[in-house]
Amino acid sequence: MSKLTDVSKRILIGSALRSDRLTETLLPKRIALPVFASDPLSSVAYAPGEVLMVLSIAGLSAYHYGPWITLAIVVLLFTVVASYRQNVHAYPSGGGDYEVVTVNLGPRAGRAVAGALLVDYVLTVAVSVAAGVDNLGSAVPFVAENKVGVALAIIALLTVMNLRGVRESGTIFAIPTYVFVAGVLITIGWGAFRWFVLGDHMRAPSADYEILAEQGDLTGFALLFLLLRAFSSGCAALTGVEAISNGVPAFRRPKSRNAATTLALMGGLAVTMFCGIIALALATNVKMSENPAKDILIDGEPAGPGYHQDPVIAQVSAAVFGDGSVPFLLLAAATALVLFLAANTAYNGFPVLGSILAQDRLMPRQLHTRGDRLAFSNGIVLLAVAAGALVHAYDADPTRLIQLYIVGVFVSFTLSQIGMVRHWNRLLDEETALAARRRMARSRAINAFGAFFTGLVLVVVLVTKFTHGAWVALIGMVFFYALMTGIRRHYDRVAEELALPVEESRDEMTRPSRVHSIVLVSKIHKPTLRAIAYAKLVRSDVLEALSVNVDPEETRALREEWSRRGIDVPLKTLDSPYREVTRPVVEYVKSLRRRSPRAVISVYIPEYVVGHWYEQLLHNQSALRLKGRLLFTPGVMVTSVPYQLESSERARLRARRRAEWSAPGAVRRGPVGPDDRHEP
Numbered sequence: 001m002s003k004l005t006d007v008s009k010r011i012l013i014g015s016a017l018r019s020d021r022l023t024e025t026l027l028p029k030r031i032a033l034p035v036f037a038s039d040p041l042s043s044v045a046y047a048p049g050e051v052l053m054v055l056s057i058a059g060l061s062a063y064h065y066g067p068w069i070t071l072a073i074v075v076l077l078f079t080v081v082a083s084y085r086q087n088v089h090a091y092p093s094g095g096g097d098y099e100v101v102t103v104n105l106g107p108r109a110g111r112a113v114a115g116a117l118l119v120d121y122v123l124t125v126a127v128s129v130a131a132g133v134d135n136l137g138s139a140v141p142f143v144a145e146n147k148v149g150v151a152l153a154i155i156a157l158l159t160v161m162n163l164r165g166v167r168e169s170g171t172i173f174a175i176p177t178y179v180f181v182a183g184v185l186i187t188i189g190w191g192a193f194r195w196f197v198l199g200d201h202m203r204a205p206s207a208d209y210e211i212l213a214e215q216g217d218l219t220g221f222a223l224l225f226l227l228l229r230a231f232s233s234g235c236a237a238l239t240g241v242e243a244i245s246n247g248v249p250a251f252r253r254p255k256s257r258n259a260a261t262t263l264a265l266m267g268g269l270a271v272t273m274f275c276g277i278i279a280l281a282l283a284t285n286v287k288m289s290e291n292p293a294k295d296i297l298i299d300g301e302p303a304g305p306g307y308h309q310d311p312v313i314a315q316v317s318a319a320v321f322g323d324g325s326v327p328f329l330l331l332a333a334a335t336a337l338v339l340f341l342a343a344n345t346a347y348n349g350f351p352v353l354g355s356i357l358a359q360d361r362l363m364p365r366q367l368h369t370r371g372d373r374l375a376f377s378n379g380i381v382l383l384a385v386a387a388g389a390l391v392h393a394y395d396a397d398p399t400r401l402i403q404l405y406i407v408g409v410f411v412s413f414t415l416s417q418i419g420m421v422r423h424w425n426r427l428l429d430e431e432t433a434l435a436a437r438r439r440m441a442r443s444r445a446i447n448a449f450g451a452f453f454t455g456l457v458l459v460v461v462l463v464t465k466f467t468h469g470a471w472v473a474l475i476g477m478v479f480f481y482a483l484m485t486g487i488r489r490h491y492d493r494v495a496e497e498l499a500l501p502v503e504e505s506r507d508e509m510t511r512p513s514r515v516h517s518i519v520l521v522s523k524i525h526k527p528t529l530r531a532i533a534y535a536k537l538v539r540s541d542v543l544e545a546l547s548v549n550v551d552p553e554e555t556r557a558l559r560e561e562w563s564r565r566g567i568d569v570p571l572k573t574l575d576s577p578y579r580e581v582t583r584p585v586v587e588y589v590k591s592l593r594r595r596s597p598r599a600v601i602s603v604y605i606p607e608y609v610v611g612h613w614y615e616q617l618l619h620n621q622s623a624l625r626l627k628g629r630l631l632f633t634p635g636v637m638v639t640s641v642p643y644q645l646e647s648s649e650r651a652r653l654r655a656r657r658r659a660e661w662s663a664p665g666a667v668r669r670g671p672v673g674p675d676d677r678h679e680p
Contacts, residue, residue, distance in 0.1 A: 026250060026251060026252045026253075027250050027251055027252060028252055028258075029251075029252075029258050029261060029262050029265075030174070031174055032244075032247075032250070032251055032258070032259075032262050033174075033177075033262050033265055033266060034174040034177035034178065034341075034344075035174075035247075035250075035344060035345075035348055036240075036243045036244045036247050036250075036262065036266075036345055036348055036349075037240065037243075037244065037262065037265075037266035037269075037270075037345070038177050038240075038338060038341050038342045038344055038345055039124055039128065039239055039240025039243065039342040039343075039345035039346070040237060040238065040239065040240045040241055040266060040270045040345075041177065041180070041181060041266065041269060041270055041273065041338070041342075042128065042177075042180065042335075042338045042339050042341070042342035043236050043237040043238075043239065043240075043270070043274075043342075044184060044237070044270070044273040044274050044277050044313065045131065045135070045311060045313050045335050045338070045339055046131055046236065046311060046339075046398070046402070047233075047234050047235075047236045047237040047274065048234070048274065048277045048278045048281055048312045048313070049288050049311050049312040049313075050230075050233035050234055050236055050402070051066060051069055051070070051230050051231075051233060051234040051278070052066065052281065052286065052288040052312065053233070053288045053289060053290045054226065054229050054230035054233050054290070055069075055226070055230050056211050056213075056287070056288055056289045056290065056295065057213065057226060057290065058213055058223070058226055059211055059212075059213030060210075060211045060213075060287070062226070063282060065227055065230070066278060066281075066282055067278070067279075067282070069227065069230050069231050069234055070234070070274070070275060070278045072231055073231065073234045073235060073237060073238075073274070074271050074274070074275060075453075076235065076238065076453060076454070076457060077237065077238055077241075077267060077270060077271055077274075078267060078271065079446075079449060079450050079453050079454075080238055080241050080413060080450060080454065081241065081263050081264065081266070081267035082446050082450070083413075083416075083417050083420070083446055083447050083449075083450030084241060084242065084244065084245050084263055085260045085263050085264065086420055086443045086446060086447055087100060087245045087416065087420060088244065088245050088248050088256050088259040088260050088263065089256045089260060090420065090423060090443075091103075091245070092248045092249075092255050092256040092259070093248070093249065096117075096242060096245035096248075096349075096353065096416075097113050097117060097242055097245065097412040097413075097415065097416035097419075098110055098113050098114045098117065098353060098356065098357070099356070100416050100419040100420055100423065101113045101412075101415045101416055101418075101419045102360075103419070103423070104418075104419035104420070104422040104423050104426075105415065105418065105419050105422065109415055109419075111362065111481050111484050111485060112411070112415065112477070112481055113411065113412045113415050113416065114353065114357055114362065114480070114484060115408075115476075115477040115478070115479075115480030115481040115484065116407075116408035116409070116411035116412045116477050117242070117349070117353055117408065117409075117412050118350065118353065118354075118408075118480050119407075119408040119473055119476040119477050119480065120239065120405075120408035120409045120412070121346040121349055121350040121353070121383060122346070122350070122383065122386045122387050122390060122476075123390070123401065123404055123405050123408070123473065124239060124240060124342070124343060124345060124346040125155065125158075125343040125346045125347070125383060125384075125387035126387045126390040126391050126394070126401050127398060127401045127402055127405055128339050128340065128341075128342040128343040128346075129151045129154050129155055129158075129339075129340060129343055129387070129391060129396070130147075130151055130391060130394075130396045130397065130398040130401050131339045131398040131402075132154070132336050132337070132339030132340040132342075133147050133150050133151045133154070133396055134147070134396075134398050135311060135314075135332075135335060135336040135339060136150075136336045147395065147396040147397075148391065148392055148395055148396045150396075151391045151396040152388050152391060152392065154340055155343070155384050155387055155388050155391065156384070156388075158340070158341075158343055158344065158347060158384070159347075159380055159381065159383075159384040162344070162347040162348075162380050163377055163380055163381075176334060176337045176338055176341055177338055177341060179330075179334045179338075180331075180334040180335060180337070180338040181269060181273070183327075183330060183331040183334050183335075184273045184276070184277070184313070184331070185272070185273065185276075186327075187276075187280070187316065187317055187320050187321070187327075187331060188272070188273070188276030188277070188279075188280065190320055190321070191276075191280045191283075191284075191316070191319075191320040192276075194320065195283060202280075202283065202284045202319040202320060203284055203285060203319055204281070204284040204285055204286040204287075204315040204316065204318065204319045205310065205315055205318050205319075205323060206285075206286055206287040206288075206296070206309075206310075206315060207284060207285035207286070207287070207319075209287045209296050209297060209298055209303075210287075210296075210297040210300070211287055211289055211295060211296065211297070212294070212295045212296075212297055212302075213295075225464065228460045228463070228464050229464040229465075231457075231460065232406065232457070232460050232461045232464045232465055233402075235406055235410070235457060235461065236402065236405055236406055237270060237274050238406075238409065238413075239405065239406065239409050240342070240345040240346075240409075241263075241266070241267075241409075242349075242409065242412055242413070242416075243345045243346070243348065243349040244259050244262055244263050244266070245259070247259075247348050247349060247352060249352070250348065250352075277312060277313055277316055280316045280319070280320065281312050281315070281316055284315070284316060284319035284320075286312055286315045286316065286319075288309065288312060289309070292307055292309040293305045293307060296309070311335075313331070313335055314328075314332055314335070317331045317332065343387075346383060346387075347380060347383060350379055350380075350382075350383040351367070351376030351377075351378075351379030351380050351383065352376065352379075353379075354367040354376065354378075354379035354382065355367055355368050355369075355376050355379060357484065360488075361487065361488050361491040361492070362484040362487055362488050363484065363487060364487065364617065364618050365618070366378045367379050367382070369550075369579060400469065403465060403468040403469030403470065404469045404470060404472050404473045405473075406461050406465070406470075407458075407461055407462065407465065407470045407473045407474065407477075408473055408476075408477060410454055410457055410458040410461055411458060411477070413450070413454035413457075413458070414451060414454045414455040414458050417447045417448075417450040417451035417454060418451045418455075420443075420444075420447035420450075420451075421444055421447050421448050421451060424440050424441075424443055424444035424447065425444070427440055428440050428441065428444070487618065490615060490618065491618070493645075493646075493647075494608070494610075494645060497526075497645050497646065498525040498526050498527065498608065498643075499525065499526075500524065500525060500526065500529075516540045516541045516542040516543075516599060516600065516601060516602065517535040517538060517540040517542070517543045517544075517602045517603075517604060518544060518545075518546050518589070518601065518602070518603045518604065519531050519532050519535050519543070519544070519545045519546065519569070519604045519606070520545075520546055520547075520585065520603065520604065520605050520606070520623075520626070521545045521546065521547045521558070521571065521606075522547065522622075523554075523558060524558065524561050524562065524565065524567075526643060527606035527607065527608050527641065527643035528606050529567075530606065530641055530643055531604045531605070531606035531641040532545065532567070532569055532604075534604065534639075534641050535602075535604045538602065540602065543569055544569065544570045544571070544572055545562075545567075545569050545570065545571045545572065546571075546572050546573075546574065546585065546588070547571065547572070547573045547574070548573070548574050548576050548580075548581045548584050548585065549573045549574060549575050549576055550576050550579050550581065555573055558571075559571065559573070574588055581622050581625075581626070582622070582625050582626050582629055585603075585626060585630075586626075586629050586630065586633065589601055589603065589630065589633060589636055590633065593633075593634070593635050593636070597635075599635070600635055600636075600637065601635060601636045601637070602636075602637045602639060603630055603636060603637065603638050603639065604639045604641055605623050605626065605627065605638065605639070605640050605641065606641045606643065607623050607640050607641065607642050607643065608642070608643040608644070608645055609642045609643065609644045609645060609648040610645055610647050610648055611645070611647035611648040611650055612647065615647060623640070627640070
């Protein structure tokens with residue numbers, strides 16, 4: 001069964017890669033751009049429509065505010081890009097906003113940013129896939145009738161592609177992303193040529209329709225609120241900008257410079273595409289409405305429920321190239337495909353952030369390690385499950401999902417820029433060279449303006465979107481914050497209980513024994529010493545400690561501490577180029593059996609016992625897999641050496657109290673016999 005599972009796994013994700021091939025998976029800029037920037041680049045497929053739909057509430061006359069809202073979004077995008085270029089130079093380790101905020105504002109603020117980013121990554125997948133399915137459904141009826149199933153299938157496909165590795169998935173995703181970018185730029189260029197040079201009067205398919213204003217001529221605060229809401233909806237164009245700062249380790253050297261260059265390219269392309277589509281939409285008289293069935297009037301009558309409102313980019317393409325033309329169809333196909341691929345931004349940001357959080361003991365440790373293909377497989381799968389659940393809960397409706405969007409990303413934007421200001425303040429206090437101080441002061445000014453602007457936008461987003469669904473995103477952030485806090489407290493409590501005293505305690509290792517034994521060691525703590533002492537009592541002929549070298553630095557530290565503490569048991573380490581723990585141990589045990597077929601191998605596995613099922617999920621997973629393999633190996637005995645933590649003792653006391661408690665009427669005075677039964 002294990003071989004069959006391994007074969008199917010290899011077919012899906014490919015053969016395993018050695019740890020020393022990690023550099024081969026690093027990305028050049030031409031691949032990194034579609035991998036990390038597909039989300040903000042693809043936002044031109046829906047962000048312009050969001051702006052126009054909100055403005056339509058006040059009727060067609062409000063459309064003349066569109067250029068000013070676009071200008072504000074462009075200024076914001078340039079500000080964020082310039083700010084994050086400072087981030088990637090100052091913090092190139094891949095922690096992104098989380099690292100910046102944790103270092104400069106403290107661990108609590110860091111957890112808040114991490115929760116916001118995790119929510120935003122999940123929403124990026126859900127919104128991108130749902131929007132892609134919605135676009136595809138306008139041309140393929142089967143997709144429209146089975147939106148949820150198709151969306152879940154696409155998430156599964158994206159998951160498998162990312163499990164194959166960052167570089168391989170990036171190569172696959174690069175072509176359609178570049179085709180989409182080229183298609184949009186050609187559309188803008190040809191549209192401008194027809195308008196300014198040829199003097200053609202282009203008209204969108206909805207140009208002759210009317211918009212029924214939901215609210216009349218708005219003035220004062222009502223108009224301001226509407227414009228702010230339109231601005232916040234258009235800020236969807238900024239989602240995904242932060243992913244590059246989280247993905248710096250995936251770039252080729254020089255990592256920071258390549259990441260900063262990719263950020264600049266992304267910003268320039270996003271601004272050009274967004275401005276061009278908005279300009280063409282206004283020039284071709286595109287009509288959009290939040291409720292097209294009621295508010296779009298065709299020949300003076302409401303469009304009705306059968307009317308399908310095409311996205312702005314589709315209407316612009318139809319006006320420029322002609323509805324149903326070959327360029328129109330190519331751009332429509334590329335748009336639908338790139339919306340699916342925009343989710344790849346999250347697939348490259350979420351797992352890296354999850355690994356960093358796991359390293360800081362804020363998420364389960366399983367998220368820290370790379371899988372067979374040198375990708376963070378557990379984080380990829382977790383993201384897919386969370387996004388799939390969200391798509392199912394919201395019926396793959398992009399209109400409902402997009403209301404949850406943006407809040408998380410602007411929380412991280414704002415706190416990150418505040419953290420960068422403190423970073424530069426600290427460096428300026430230490431720096432004396434005049435040229436360096438000028439450079440730092442300039443960077444601080446950029447980040448300070450970014451903090452002010454993004455903070456202002458965050459307030460606008462919260463005010464204008466809270467009742468439209470943003471409260472759900474806030475609940476998600478609070479949930480992740482509480483989850484990370486609970487996990488950190490648990491790991492800290494366990495580490496404190498397992499820590500050895502400064503002075504060596506010889507009580508943990510007693511007399512020698514005479515039975516051949518192998519004690520598995522991951523680190524030196526109380527459970528390890530107890531397992532060694534227990535193995536000695538069995539009187540083994542050979543007693544050795546065995547560790548698997550997954551991380552060379554941790555292995556070197558283990559050997560040094562082993563020697564320093566003077567543990568009188570030889571320590572053997574097994575190299576594991578594919579970062580596996582179970583297989584090297586099993587192969588080593590089998591090799592001992594082959595050399596001495598009549599020998600009995602006894603394997604001791606130190607484990608610690610916790611009191612709750614959810615705590616068990618955070619521990620002993622490798623031990624469970626190893627026991628499952630060794631139990632079926634002839635001539636091998638497996639012994640678990642438990643170390644009870646305080647939480648397990650409390651659980652035992654609770655179980656005893658439950659066993660001793662009797663419900664009223666549960667205790668009888670004597671046995672029930674025939675004479676004790678009474679007929680009614």
